[in-house]
Amino acid sequence: MAKTETNNTRRADFLIPFLTVLFDATAIEFAFLFSYWLRFRTPLVDYLGVKEIGGPPFRGYLFGSFFIAFVWLLLFQARKMYNARRNVTLSDEFINVVKVVSLGMLIVMSAAFFYRDFSYSRVVFGFLWVTSIVFLMAGRTLVHSLERRLYRKGRHLQQCIIIGNESTANQVFSELHRHPSFGFNIAGYFADAPARADTNLAKASYLGPIERAPEFIRNENIELVFIALRSKEQHVLFDLISECEGVNVEFMMVPDVLDVLTSDVKVKELQGIPFLQIKTIPFTIWGRITKRVFDFVVSAMLLVLLMPLWLLIMVLVKVTSPGPIFFKQERVGIDGKRFTMYKFRSMRTDAEKHTGPVWTAKDDPRRTPLGVILRKTSLDELPQLFNVLRGDMSLVGPRPERPYFVEQFKQHVPKYLDRHRVKTGVTGWAQVNGLRGNTSLEERIKYDLYYIENWSLAFDIKILLRTIRAALSTKEVH
Numbered sequence: 001m002a003k004t005e006t007n008n009t010r011r012a013d014f015l016i017p018f019l020t021v022l023f024d025a026t027a028i029e030f031a032f033l034f035s036y037w038l039r040f041r042t043p044l045v046d047y048l049g050v051k052e053i054g055g056p057p058f059r060g061y062l063f064g065s066f067f068i069a070f071v072w073l074l075l076f077q078a079r080k081m082y083n084a085r086r087n088v089t090l091s092d093e094f095i096n097v098v099k100v101v102s103l104g105m106l107i108v109m110s111a112a113f114f115y116r117d118f119s120y121s122r123v124v125f126g127f128l129w130v131t132s133i134v135f136l137m138a139g140r141t142l143v144h145s146l147e148r149r150l151y152r153k154g155r156h157l158q159q160c161i162i163i164g165n166e167s168t169a170n171q172v173f174s175e176l177h178r179h180p181s182f183g184f185n186i187a188g189y190f191a192d193a194p195a196r197a198d199t200n201l202a203k204a205s206y207l208g209p210i211e212r213a214p215e216f217i218r219n220e221n222i223e224l225v226f227i228a229l230r231s232k233e234q235h236v237l238f239d240l241i242s243e244c245e246g247v248n249v250e251f252m253m254v255p256d257v258l259d260v261l262t263s264d265v266k267v268k269e270l271q272g273i274p275f276l277q278i279k280t281i282p283f284t285i286w287g288r289i290t291k292r293v294f295d296f297v298v299s300a301m302l303l304v305l306l307m308p309l310w311l312l313i314m315v316l317v318k319v320t321s322p323g324p325i326f327f328k329q330e331r332v333g334i335d336g337k338r339f340t341m342y343k344f345r346s347m348r349t350d351a352e353k354h355t356g357p358v359w360t361a362k363d364d365p366r367r368t369p370l371g372v373i374l375r376k377t378s379l380d381e382l383p384q385l386f387n388v389l390r391g392d393m394s395l396v397g398p399r400p401e402r403p404y405f406v407e408q409f410k411q412h413v414p415k416y417l418d419r420h421r422v423k424t425g426v427t428g429w430a431q432v433n434g435l436r437g438n439t440s441l442e443e444r445i446k447y448d449l450y451y452i453e454n455w456s457l458a459f460d461i462k463i464l465l466r467t468i469r470a471a472l473s474t475k476e477v478h
Contacts, residue, residue, distance in 0.1 A: 015156075016147050017082045023139030024076060025069050031135045032065035035127035061124070067111070072104045072132075090137075090144060091465035095458050097136050105129050148181040157185035160224035161217070162201075163210060163240065165191035168254050169228035170201040177203070187220060210236055214243035227253040282422050282452045290457055295395050298464075299388040306382065313344055313379060321368040323349040326383055331400035334423045339392040341400060342383035346371025378471045384426045396460040397425025398448040413441055419448050422455075429459075432466040 076082060081096055088096075109125060150156050162169050169189060176184050177200065188205030190213040195201035207216060217225065227237055241251065283291065303310075317325045327345040330338050347366045367375065374380035387393040393400065398419040401409070409416045430436075430447035451459070 016143065019143050019146070020082055020140065021073065023143055024136060025073060027135035027139045028069040028072050028132055029065050031128055031132035032061065032068060034131050034135075035124045036061045038127050038131075039121055039124045068104070068108055071107055072100065075100045075104055075107075089466065090141060091462045091469070093140050093144070094137055094465060095462055097133055097140070099458070101129060101132050101136070104132075147183070151181050151183035154180075154185075156183065158183055158223050159187055159221060160184050160226060161187050161207065161213065161222055162189040162204070162226045162228060163191070163213060163236075164228035164230075165189060165193065165195040165201060166228070166230055168230075169226075170195065170199045172226050172228050172254055173204055174200040184224070187216075187222065190216070210240065213240060214247075217244055217249055218247055222249055224250045224252065227251060229253075282455060287455065291394060291455075291460070292391070294457060294460065295388050298395060299385045303385050303389065309379075310382065313374070313382070316370055317345055320370045321345075321348070327380075330403060331424065332403055332406045332420065333392060333400055334420055336417070336420050338403060339387070339400075341393070342386055344374055344380045344383060346374045346380045378467075381426055388426060392423075394423040394425045396427055396429075396451075396463045397423050398428050398451070399431060400424035409441065413445060415445055415449060416441075418452070419445065422452055427463060427467040429463055432463055432470055 162172055176182055176186060186204055188207040190207050190210045192209055194206040314325050327343045328340050331341040333339050388395055429451035430444040433447055435444045
């Protein structure tokens with residue numbers, strides 16, 4: 001790789017973090033001053049029943065904003081939100097920003113409590129929490145768009161190689177090749193033999209056997225190595241890392257072992273004996289309570305807010321095709337219990353009369369004209385909010401399947417029944433990663449089990465945000 005390209009890469013690794021810090025500092029400062037203006041210079045607070053003549057000196061708030069900006073930037077840095085090439089989605093960014101701002105607000109209010117020389121308005125702090133999230137996300141969205149635009153133009157790409165030629169290596173190449181905005185340039189792959197001609201990996205350059213990789217990494221200034229080896233080949237990894245000692249290169253391993261991929265492995269000690277905890281109970285009692293309260297509140301709010309849309313869809317379903325408005329079907333939920341799941345009807349009433357239970361296919365002729373639109377926008381799933389409200393389902397979880405298919409899958413798909421350790425969901429981690437409809441069932445299981453073992457409320461919010469984005473893209477969900 002040319003020296004100029006290396007220098008450009010280093011400049012890009014500085015440029016994006018620098019712009020992020022600059023935009024964050026500006027956003028925090030502006031949010032504080034804007035909150036002051038809303039509180040003391042506009043009639044907005046009159047609607048809140050808070051009145052005040054004049055207001056405290058602006059200078060006190062200005063100096064306070066410098067302290068807040070400094071502390072909050074340190075918090076962002078502590079959460080590693082200024083690293084170069086983080087490849088973080090905006091939904092992840094939003095969750096991290098909310099966490100940092102919320103923690104920052106606790107620090108600010110604590111400092112204001114102990115600093116008695118100046119009285120800060122609690123209303124200003126309330127405005128600050130909202131406006132800082134809005135302004136910070138606006139700035140980070142702008143930087144995110146700029147970074148992706150540079151990568152799509154082929155500028156400042158990070159040079160990388162892949163080790164391996166099996167299905168995992170092919171999946172890594174396919175995803176990176178399909179998303180140039182990730183900012184990677186794949187120089188090629190090392191493996192004991194070239195990839196099969198019918199795989200996407202065959203489009204990349206075969207660079208030779210794995211033992212030649214260290215020399216190539218040194219000579220071509222490779223910055224990142226994706227390790228995608230089978231479990232029985234991973235002894236090669238130790239030799240590779242040893243040969244690259246002293247070379248400034250990053251290694252990222254993609255495990256192909258289902259147990260490792262989907263389990264939150266921990267070491268626990270009992271009476272001095274260490275144990276590897278490879279499987280846990282999905283939710284604690286407080287986790288179950290938190291998830292249920294979140295599901296109930298959000299689904300109730302959505303039912304109220306989307307009622308006009310519901311009424312419109314109900315009328316359109318009724319007048320565009322004969323049959324009921326709602327489609328009801330038995331599905332399998334938590335602990336294998338069966339329940340009735342609801343959807344807006346998107347197919348003819350005799351859809352399975354001649355076929356029996358089958359999965360929906362792309363361009364399925366059994367769909368009604370309105371059903372095509374409902375499925376592309378996922379609006380046919382809205383009635384499942386009733387299932388969530390009743391407790392049959394959760395907003396987020398593995399998608400529920402019909403008993404007919406469950407009986408088939410549990411015989412042939414490892415760990416399939418582990419999906420039923422939690423409530424099934426309207427959306428899930430597998431679905432937002434593109435595993436919908438007639439896709440690899442084994443891959444979906446991996447994502448479902450990863451979600452179960454790594455659940456958090458923030459994880460649910462992230463999946464919901466990505467679901468909204470996917471729905472707006474109008475890709476059909478089968």
